[in-house]
Amino acid sequence: MTRNSNLLDRAADAAAVAAKYCDEVDAQSRFPTEAMQALKDARLMGIMIPRDLGGEAASLRDIAEVCALLGQNCASTAMVYAMHQIKVSSVVSHGADHPWHRAFMACIASQQLLLGSSTTEGGGIGGDLGNSICAIERDGDEFTLRKDASVISYATQCDAILVTARRAPDAPGSDQVMATLLKSQYTLEKTAEWDTLGMRGTCSEGFIFEGRAPAEQIMPQPFAEIAARSMLAHAHLLWGALWYGIAANAVSRAQSYVRAEARKKPGQNPVGALRVAEAASMLQLMRSSLNAGLERFEKAQLANDDLNSMSFAIDMCNLKIGSSRLLNDIVQQAMMVCGINGYKNGTPYSLGRHMRDAMSAPLMINNDRIFGNTSNMLLVHRLDQRLAS
Amino acid sequence: MKTVIRKLIEQHGRLPVAMSTLADGQDLYAAGLTSFAAVQLMLGLEEAFDVEFPERMLNRKSFSSIDAIAACIAEIAPQKAVA
Numbered sequence A: 001m002t003r004n005s006n007l008l009d010r011a012a013d014a015a016a017v018a019a020k021y022c023d024e025v026d027a028q029s030r031f032p033t034e035a036m037q038a039l040k041d042a043r044l045m046g047i048m049i050p051r052d053l054g055g056e057a058a059s060l061r062d063i064a065e066v067c068a069l070l071g072q073n074c075a076s077t078a079m080v081y082a083m084h085q086i087k088v089s090s091v092v093s094h095g096a097d098h099p100w101h102r103a104f105m106a107c108i109a110s111q112q113l114l115l116g117s118s119t120t121e122g123g124g125i126g127g128d129l130g131n132s133i134c135a136i137e138r139d140g141d142e143f144t145l146r147k148d149a150s151v152i153s154y155a156t157q158c159d160a161i162l163v164t165a166r167r168a169p170d171a172p173g174s175d176q177v178m179a180t181l182l183k184s185q186y187t188l189e190k191t192a193e194w195d196t197l198g199m200r201g202t203c204s205e206g207f208i209f210e211g212r213a214p215a216e217q218i219m220p221q222p223f224a225e226i227a228a229r230s231m232l233a234h235a236h237l238l239w240g241a242l243w244y245g246i247a248a249n250a251v252s253r254a255q256s257y258v259r260a261e262a263r264k265k266p267g268q269n270p271v272g273a274l275r276v277a278e279a280a281s282m283l284q285l286m287r288s289s290l291n292a293g294l295e296r297f298e299k300a301q302l303a304n305d306d307l308n309s310m311s312f313a314i315d316m317c318n319l320k321i322g323s324s325r326l327l328n329d330i331v332q333q334a335m336m337v338c339g340i341n342g343y344k345n346g347t348p349y350s351l352g353r354h355m356r357d358a359m360s361a362p363l364m365i366n367n368d369r370i371f372g373n374t375s376n377m378l379l380v381h382r383l384d385q386r387l388a389s
Numbered sequence B: 001m002k003t004v005i006r007k008l009i010e011q012h013g014r015l016p017v018a019m020s021t022l023a024d025g026q027d028l029y030a031a032g033l034t035s036f037a038a039v040q041l042m043l044g045l046e047e048a049f050d051v052e053f054p055e056r057m058l059n060r061k062s063f064s065s066i067d068a069i070a071a072c073i074a075e076i077a078p079q080k081a082v083a
């Protein structure tokens, strides 16, 4: 149940548009223009922003619910929306006392801007977002930045990109900052196509990013703070929410399939019914852990230090690993139920797109990389043995 | 105590700069301490001072400078801090 049904009502129209164009977006690997426009028309881009800056101060839980709804209809649209909100969360969490970013928040809300993200870098960095090769170069009151950005989703469609880089040319790789650059302040030279199995509508192509902007557009906090306090939780919870949406839709298709079978042959349970029951139990696990994650985040927000703690980081990493694995197991299970009708495209039970979209989840920041991080933390962190936390 | 801490940072911190250039209050993360190296440093400190860092100290802030580390150790093992 959501506490803000108004947002969900507004998202329902966008979800219907997303569903309508979903197969086309997937087949052509194109940006979900219609659904993103519908989200803007419903004024859902700036909802996380504080009210005094024109937003609605929506909670992460509310936004997660919107992502889950979109995920049921078009995973690419849901991912674009989630990535945008993850970027907005950094501006909201760390820009409140920063004049440029306050004004920027007001623009996001009034103009329904779409924000993109550039953390991933070529040259061996990949998804190791705590490290950069590229560096901010100060030039009077301005700075320049050139980044071999090997993946930026919807880069040519967004209005601003938040980019990570080393603080200065002589700073170590882990001493990073994040800067916001507006569309008019950078150029993008395409270096890689996005012809992938799934998440095709995210258009996550590679670019050489080159920008120049006033120094006030660099966030004052170290990026490590931003990553720990806003990005980690928002990314893993919103990704998890939309992955839940994909899984829920797959189970719903499997359930419809079995129900149709049962109607045809009354008196005997279809073989697939058992697998639907099994998928439903996995879906419940996914849903419970996401809800527990949202609760954990809400608690951590109140106790300031908790957001920076190892236990919180481990919880959020485990949530990402767990939900990305469950998603793939669930879709696989649904495919077994629907059989050839799931395998074929263009049937009411088709699951090919779900499966292809789902396969991005364990790779989007590789689960093995995340396990590498948590295994390091678990050398010193002791797990909470209690049932309730 | 700070001499021991410095030696451990030198051993485990994998900093790109010489320890002698770092003041006690200086930000170790800005000097290049990664989260991976921070955990290795914690393990080294636990071994050297025969302590276990409680959960509430397992965060970035606790290990952000030589002073911050010294304060943590002084708090959990006051008798060792004088040594």
Ligand SMILES: Cc1cc2nc3c(=O)[nH]c(=O)nc-3n(C[C@H](O)[C@H](O)[C@H](O)COP(=O)(O)OP(=O)(O)OC[C@H]3O[C@@H](n4cnc5c(N)ncnc54)[C@H](O)[C@@H]3O)c2cc1C
Pocket (backbone or CB within 6 Å): A079, A083, A116, A117, A118, A119, A120, A121, A125, A126, A127, A128, A151, A152, A153, A154, A199, A202, A204, A360, A363, A364, A365, A366, A368, A369, A370, A372, A373
């Ligand atoms: C749909 C989608 C949209 C995306 N959008 C964006 C975007 O908008 N902006 C952006 O910046 N990025 C984006 N990305 C990229 C994403 O952030 C990751 O960079 C990408 O998924 C690769 O992650 P990786 O380097 O962890 O994994 P891989 O490239 O798969 O990692 C390479 C290998 O390194 C191994 N490995 C594990 N641990 C370590 C370790 N500690 N050190 C080194 N290697 C290790 C892994 O097992 C893996 O085999 C997107 C990705 C996807 C799938």
